Amino acid sequence: MRWIKKVTSAVLVLIIVVQVAAQNKILVFQSDFGLKDGAVSAMKGVAMGVSTDLKLFDLTHEIPAYNIWEAAYRLQQTAQYWPVGTVFVSVVDPGVGSSRKSVVLKTKKGQFFVTPDNGTLTLIAESQGIEEIREIDEKKNRRPGSSESYTFHGRDVYAYTAARLAAGVINFEDVGSKLSKKVVAIDYQKADYDKGTIKGNIPILDIQYGNVWTNIDSDLFKKLKMKYGDTLHVTIYKNNGKMYEGDMPYTTTFSAVDKGKPLCYLNSLLNVSFALNESNFSQEYKVFSGPDWKVEINKK
Numbered sequence: 001m002r003w004i005k006k007v008t009s010a011v012l013v014l015i016i017v018v019q020v021a022a023q024n025k026i027l028v029f030q031s032d033f034g035l036k037d038g039a040v041s042a043m044k045g046v047a048m049g050v051s052t053d054l055k056l057f058d059l060t061h062e063i064p065a066y067n068i069w070e071a072a073y074r075l076q077q078t079a080q081y082w083p084v085g086t087v088f089v090s091v092v093d094p095g096v097g098s099s100r101k102s103v104v105l106k107t108k109k110g111q112f113f114v115t116p117d118n119g120t121l122t123l124i125a126e127s128q129g130i131e132e133i134r135e136i137d138e139k140k141n142r143r144p145g146s147s148e149s150y151t152f153h154g155r156d157v158y159a160y161t162a163a164r165l166a167a168g169v170i171n172f173e174d175v176g177s178k179l180s181k182k183v184v185a186i187d188y189q190k191a192d193y194d195k196g197t198i199k200g201n202i203p204i205l206d207i208q209y210g211n212v213w214t215n216i217d218s219d220l221f222k223k224l225k226m227k228y229g230d231t232l233h234v235t236i237y238k239n240n241g242k243m244y245e246g247d248m249p250y251t252t253t254f255s256a257v258d259k260g261k262p263l264c265y266l267n268s269l270l271n272v273s274f275a276l277n278e279s280n281f282s283q284e285y286k287v288f289s290g291p292d293w294k295v296e297i298n299k300k
Contacts, residue, residue, distance in 0.1 A: 024085035027166045031091040032063040043159035051167035066094040068119040073203045076123035084110040087166040091154035102136040114162040121183040130181040137176035188291035191216045202293035210280030216272040224299045231300040244285045
């Protein structure tokens with residue numbers, strides 16, 4: 001009988017550990033609302049109304065209006081640094097009130113993403129994998145008294161559901177019905193190597209300085225067998241239109257080239273990036289970011 005009690009105790013401990021990991025009371029908000037009015041504060045107020053034990057953080061509220069792609073990128077960029085069990089709320093929702101689904105995605109890493117299924121989950125689904133997706137049942141998981149509100153689901157549905165999940169008021173199964181493991185995905189150029197050329201996407205800019213960041217990671221870049229000081233040939237396209245073509249050295253620092261000259265470097269995420277020393281590459285060459293921006297690089 002002792003061994004049965006030990007096994008039972010071990011199982012109970014495991015269940016408790018899993019529950020804690022799944023509900024760590026951390027809630028991270030992202031939106032395109034900006035901070036000029038009370039929208040962000042309203043979402044946080046709803047969350048604190050669920051539980052004052054929650055820990056609330058901001059990823060960003062400066063996503064350009066309606067820019068679903070950038071919302072997808074910022075989640076993928078940032079989520080890797082947060083612990084298992086963290087619940088993210090992302091509200092970039094130009095289709096609010098339409099037939100688009102409101103969902104919670106649980107990744108294989110054990111994080112949760114509460115958002116409209118409108119492309120926002122494109123990159124996080126790829127980088128972390130999909131464990132399960134559930135559609136939010138608004139009959140159970142909607143802020144009481146908000147049934148006649150159709151244009152602020154961030155407050156009435158997403159913040160409320162996320163807070164209940166993060167606080168342990170509900171578990172993941174209580175969110176709503178289970179969906180197939182597939183999200184609405186935005187099409188873009190994935191990083192790929194073929195016969196001495198690497199193709200990739202420009203997902204984002206280093207906004208403050210105008211540096212151009214790609215999705216080409218250091219492991220793929222190694223296939224070109226570049227050494228510091230070697231010259232790289234770079235071509236940038238928007239859709240099929242060529243926007244930039246030129247040569248630049250591969251360096252470790254911006255000051256390795258003269259002021260205003262181009263260079264290639266690995267950014268803080270260890271992805272291939274382009275810059276002008278003490279100048280703005282994006283503004284100078286009218287190169288921007290998004291799913292329709294592509295880059296090709298090869299060793300010269």
